[in-house]
């Protein structure tokens with residue numbers, strides 16, 4: 001039933017996906033959205049998967065592969081870490097990723113990034129990482145990162161496709177369109193490098209006030225919305241030199 005609905009939805013709201021070929025001559029930055037234990041590691045907290053989750057572990061694997069290539073080439077990486085003060089709730093979500101706990105740390109496979117010189121880590125206490133990059137003096141750490149590194153393309157991976165990834169992508173696109181992110185040209189979402197959480201409708205029905213969130217469906221909708229706002233959505237990322245014309 002659910003898979004039929006998803007099939008129908010994908011027919012009605014198709015998201016055509018491209019292939020991204022890195023040649024190394026277009027300055028590209030990798031953005032990792034919230035690949036922290038609190039969202040990705042089984043049993044790590046209120047918003048972590050309860051059982052091993054194929055979409056989430058696939059997202060982590062793809063992100064690790066990309067992070068290695070970017071670090072090998074000394075290309076810039078910007079990593080958001082969801083991180084909350086214990087006394088400030090984030091409705092509608094239960095407490096999660098409290099600052100200083102393991103929940104707000106990068107997953108074990110990415111913890112080595114903490115010591116890489118090309119990586120900027122940014123703790124954020126809100127859904128939208130673009131807003132979470134604002135400093136009290138009005139400056140924006142993400143905007144500064146794009147400008148300092150003269151980034152033309154950002155490649156976005158992480159979790160959740162339809163929540164933190166989508167909100168960040170939408171804000172980045174609006175900021176680009178308003179000229180705040182020069183020389184940024186493209187915001188690219190890598191679909192296999194993104195994942196979302198699973199709360200099937202039959203489970204949600206048993207939880208008072210819960211909003212159903214079937215994983216495959218919401219992942220698809222997240223990609224659809226991102227593309228609708230002007231992001232490029234890619235299903236493959238290759239590295240290599242383009243053929244001579």
Ligand SMILES: [Zn+2]
Nearest residue numbers: 082090097126
């Ligand atoms: Zn949060």
